[in-house]
Amino acid sequence: MTTSPTARDTVLGRIRDALALAPTPEVTVPRAYRTGRTLPDGERLALLTDRLVDYKAQVHPCTGDDTAEVIAEVLRERGARRIGVPDGLDEQWLTAYDGEVQRDSADIPAPSLDALDGVVTASAVSCAETGTIFLDGSPDQGRRALSLVPDLHVCVVDLSSVVAGVPEAVARLVPERPTTLISGPSATSDIELERVEGVHGPRDLVVVIRTDA
């Protein structure tokens, strides 16, 4: 009995044929672009803030001691009475908040997160030059649905985790973790290329930057 080749064998065979028919010389990748950049704290803070504001995110710099007060104030301003937090979020950050807090767990169905007024998470890394915050699913950041479904995302960034550019940020990531890059609130430019903040992701992004953490 003969077996017909699998699609896998066929496609790989075609690729090898193609490379034999049109061989090209080996290339070495020139990585002459900027890597390993460092910037002083003040410059990283200024740059990240400028980029985030440009994306229409709200930025609140504060000290580590003021974290709980600032978070409570942000939530109060927006009338957020019921919030979700990842299971591993620092309890100290919520001591000034008097609303209801739902600690997340995998058995809470994701659609029910839609009933929350907002979510507070930490973050893994941030890139100043592009205004990008990286979440990697660590216990203080939670599963991806938690920071996606509620309409308000309050994200805490430690200045020590803010790096200058994209290469410096990618170097700090753990590839196997589910990673989300966030650069401002949800947006679209699909109608006449006019930017509109807020489609499906959180329409309100508030970034609390702890300058001494």
Next chain:
Amino acid sequence: MSTFLGMPAAPPRSPFGTGNLRGDRTFPEAAHGELRNDQLRHNLGRATRTIRTKRLNVTGELPDWERLRDAGSAVKTDTMNRLPELLEQLEQKVTERGGTVHWARDGVEANEIVTRLIRATGSSDVIKVKSMATQEIGLNEHLEAAGITPYETDLAELIVQLADDKPSHILVPAIHRNRDEIRQIFLDEIPGVDPDLDNVPAHLAAAARAYLREKFMTARVAVSGANFGIAETGTLAVVESEGNGRMCLTLPDTLITVMGIEKVLPRYQDLEVFLQLLPRSSTGERMNPYTSMWTGVTPGDGPQDFHLILLDNGRTAALADTIGREALNCIRCSACLNVCPVYERAGGHAYGSTYPGPIGAVLTPQLAGMHAAKNDPNSSLPYASSLCGACFDACPVKIDIPSMLVELRHQHTEQSGTTVEKLAMKAAAGVMGKPKLFTAAQKAASLGRVVGGRDGTISRLPAPLSGWSDSRDTAAPPKQSFRSWLASAEGAETMRAAADEGARLTAETPEEDQ
């Protein structure tokens, strides 16, 4: 294991008559109609101008932009050189992390795999992230025929789908629609939409949010494409703006990703190059609002059933062409569309393919071929360009699109070898190579004077050469050929006189410029 035996065979193109890689009219025919649409030209002109300015601003602020382009270009070329090992590595890593990898020889096979996987979940609908690959293979049409409802969730794709329209731009598929048209589409097609909906973009976006929210919360299966697949780690990435991608990639139980085999990248580190090149070239932003990266299955977070379909559909045929393979380096940013004077006026529909604009004019014929015998609209695509080179300058991975267009024109001329014109050219080449034959032919040609008019031109040749004279006049052959004149006494006398004149002038001219 496949063992390499004997001569390599040229890989096949995407099967004729499948998917969305071929229009039903040639580019000039289609563009003729589109050019008369004032609204379209106004929308396109405004949109492409806006995005060109934004792109120049954000690429100009990076001092190492050119070095990033060099790196991006080299990474893609290196990827194509090592494609078999990289795909096998990607497959191994995704499998290790709990995903399932499928291979599809063409779009038909990919559509069948997706349908089978959706049926296995028992779901009769599916939410979709904007994806060029699934557009290319006509997945939505296939699913509908199989009784499965696909919901496009990207705002522009939703507009296109609701209007039963076709995308006209890689990045902004509804670029040909203005806000009034979009408002009307929503009023007509979205069940329960507020009848007082106005044309403010923020309100239109809010209407789409409300409509799709329920779908996101209840859908059990999602289909996506992928911008990058990392061989080293098995990580896949989707770059987007609205959050519909995050919804699709996170909330359903089952995720099916269709990825062209050329989208693989060797190392995780390569993202540091492409996460700079893509957003700045594409939307003209420093970074797009959201990028999702996932590696197989993560317990307790996101889809627990993940399938990756690796799609050929003519890509290996492109790879077998030394010049044409460069088209596979494309990262689908659409910068070349926005700078192209032809695209700006004709719009995306005129190209007839999922891939419009300069990159579409080279990629589409590579994937689906140019069938000379079938009066293939794809044969007209390499001519849909003024060869101005703006696309080459804008491309973040430095694809030399103009050279590829010229090569495809050459291939088209070579393969359309059955016409009388073509045979005449071949005969001429043979005759000109043999002096005796050439002289005889010239004598015969003077007989052509009988078809020349009083002005000495031939403006209408009889069939089958009428196609030639439709677009140009031909000078009627002279009474005497140059060669026979030169051999005559009159010719010899004239040449002697000219030689004497030349010698006299040389002697009189002072030697100044040595």
